[in-house]
Amino acid sequence: MTDPNPLLSQTDQEPKHHQYPSLDDTIEHCIGEYLGWTQLLQATLVSFAWFFDAQQVFISVFTDAEPKWSCNNNTQCNKNINLCHLPKDSWSWDFPKTTSIISEWSLECAGSVITGLPASSFFFGCLVGGFVLATLADSSLGRKKTLVLSSLVMSLTGVLTAVSSNIWVYVMLRFISGFGRATVGTCSLVLATELVGRKWRGNIGIVGFVCFTLGFLSLPFFAFLLEGSSWRLIYLWTSIPSVFYSFLVYFFVRESPRWLFVKGKKEEFAETLISIAAPNNRSSLTQSFFSRCTEWEEVTHETDIYSAMRILLMKKWASRRLAVVMVVGFGVGLIYYGMPLGLGNLSLDLYLSVTLNALSEFPASIFTYLLIGKLDRKVSVLGLCLLSGICSVACVLVRWKGVQIGLELVSFFSACTAFDVVLIFTLELFPTCVRNSAVSMVRQALVLGGVLGPVLVAAGRRRNGLLSYGVFGVTILVCGMFVVFLPETRRRKLCDTMEDEEEKVTASNNNNGVYCA
Known part of the structure; x- marks a missing residue:
């Protein structure tokens, strides 16, 4: 009988055809x-x-x-007035300037x-x-x-x-x-x-x-x-x-x-x-x-992000999938990275609200683990994006602090879960030969949301919270809807090559057959 592990054998002779x-x-x-x-x-x-x-x-x-500030017992000072419209000597920071x-x-x-x-x-x-x-x-x-x-x-x-x-x-x-x-x-x-x-x-x-x-x-x-x-x-x-x-x-x-x-x-x-x-x-x-x-x-095939992009762009179905999932990723990334940066715009204690946001990532990971095997990917992403967007807009429209922090936490929790599901969805949408690079591109789209988030946060700080949390909510709502253009991948076999995937896509288009993704 041939040794099942000939590479590790000390005495057995090698198989004739070197089938390690x-x-x-x-x-x-x-x-x-x-x-x-x-x-x-x-x-x-x-x-x-x-x-x-x-x-x-x-x-x-x-x-x-922006640190907290107070009026210097000056009649010209009013906390409801924009700080930039007040005389310099009428107000002061509550903490040292180096804060x-x-x-x-x-x-x-x-x-x-x-x-x-x-x-x-x-x-x-x-x-x-x-x-x-x-x-x-x-x-x-x-x-x-x-x-x-x-x-x-x-x-x-x-x-x-x-x-x-x-x-x-x-x-x-x-x-x-x-x-x-x-x-x-x-x-x-x-x-x-x-x-x-x-x-x-x-x-x-x-x-x-x-x-x-x-x-x-x-x-x-x-x-x-x-x-x-x-x-x-x-x-x-x-x-x-x-x-x-x-x-x-x-x-x-x-x-x-x-x-x-x-x-x-x-x-x-x-x-x-x-x-x-x-x-x-x-x-x-x-x-x-x-x-x-x-x-x-x-035999190995090293596929980096540059060669993978050439492969993906050559196939119409692949480039369409990548474009759509990157749009969804951008909307999710805008809230995931931008919302914690904008907590100072809400009338909440910054230390408490940041701590609660960080803690919400624990149940988000658990929820993703429970959710991913029971619900379709498209339904999950769409539902989470809708919930996150609605709560994001609502948290700047209400003025009760308890309700406000609750809505903000639900929005961030939904975005965290959507973040995880989108990455898993992307893994299933592309074959093995380009899967790692496709995930990298989607992560780039998520980070692009992080690039724009701080500017919106700063705009909301100066003018109106709707310029930050409102835009966050509308963006994830609109971007999340693009998921309807993607194929469902739950319980579908994963493909290894572009040819295998394309064959299944063609079969699905011709007779609505089951394809792997």
Whole structure:
């Protein structure tokens, strides 16, 4: 009988036709069915990148907020009048000027474009970085080094941001921070899931989302402790630990074994598997393993975001799907990234409202897990977008604080859930050969919503809340309706190639047959 694992056999002769097990099967055999401590610690350490990522994404909620102010017992001063229409000596900030960039650099009367520019430049940096750095993890640097590079650029720029001398230096540094941050989440997720067996990949992926929520939650905690202190301290408290974290990943985390093998680094591939393998499997990783590793070749097709775009644009059905799902993603991203930044526009306590928004991501993840197997994707996305949009508009029309925070939380919770469902929907809409790149493009559309969100928040702060939350709500309502142009994918088989997918699309168009998506 032929040895089912000839690559790992010490004595059996090789099969005549060198039919070695697949790369997935071999890695699975070496790592083992059970999650070892080495795998768990490394995957958890990698997933913790999401913690620092969330801090830099939402830090502007506190550093760029307009501080509270009071009248100086002057008859010319009225809290209901626009601050810019009052004499300078009739009012004053409730905290020192260094509490926010708005008060320190006297931006209270600057236009919404200027005050919203720092946050917008961060997301624009994410947008540019997503295109420029998209291929590094798959090509020259690998998952680990790309994660370390991205994390270092993001955190070191955060430290430099704390010494910004004016708004323009601040904007430039926020752009660079966003540029570096663009691949942190993607590299962290991919590397963490490739360091464990397939049985544990879903659970390890959830660890990253939990770390992101914890990072979001840490911001109101830091801001509350530093209330009345300089906004620069918030950047230092969040960025310096991230610098040390980057070095921890570099020295203590192994590279993805799959990437190492695909790149021909077979000795490192073997060493990595030995270091993270289950103890009861290490005895089988002998010299025979090393020698046969050099003979084993696997056919791989590296598809980066640029070549994938050419493939997607060549097919009319694929480009149409991508365009539609990106429109939906833009509407969801506008609320997901913009709503937390606009909490200061509502008549609510900023620390409490940010904490509640961060906490709402926990039930959103649970709800997505329960929802995704029971409801159609189109119905789910459409319903969540409608609910989020209606509540977003309603929360600026009502004046009761309890109702207002309730509507805002429902809107943000719905957007968080829609965010997760849209990404899963995108995975199912495209075949394996372009799936990763299609998801990357949809994430870019989500970030584009983050670029425009801060400008709308600043406009709503100066004029009317409808310019922020109203526009958020209408946008997600309109964009969400585009989902009706997409095919349903629930309980449908996933395709691997464009040809397989196109064949099913043609069959479906001809006789309404079942296609895979």
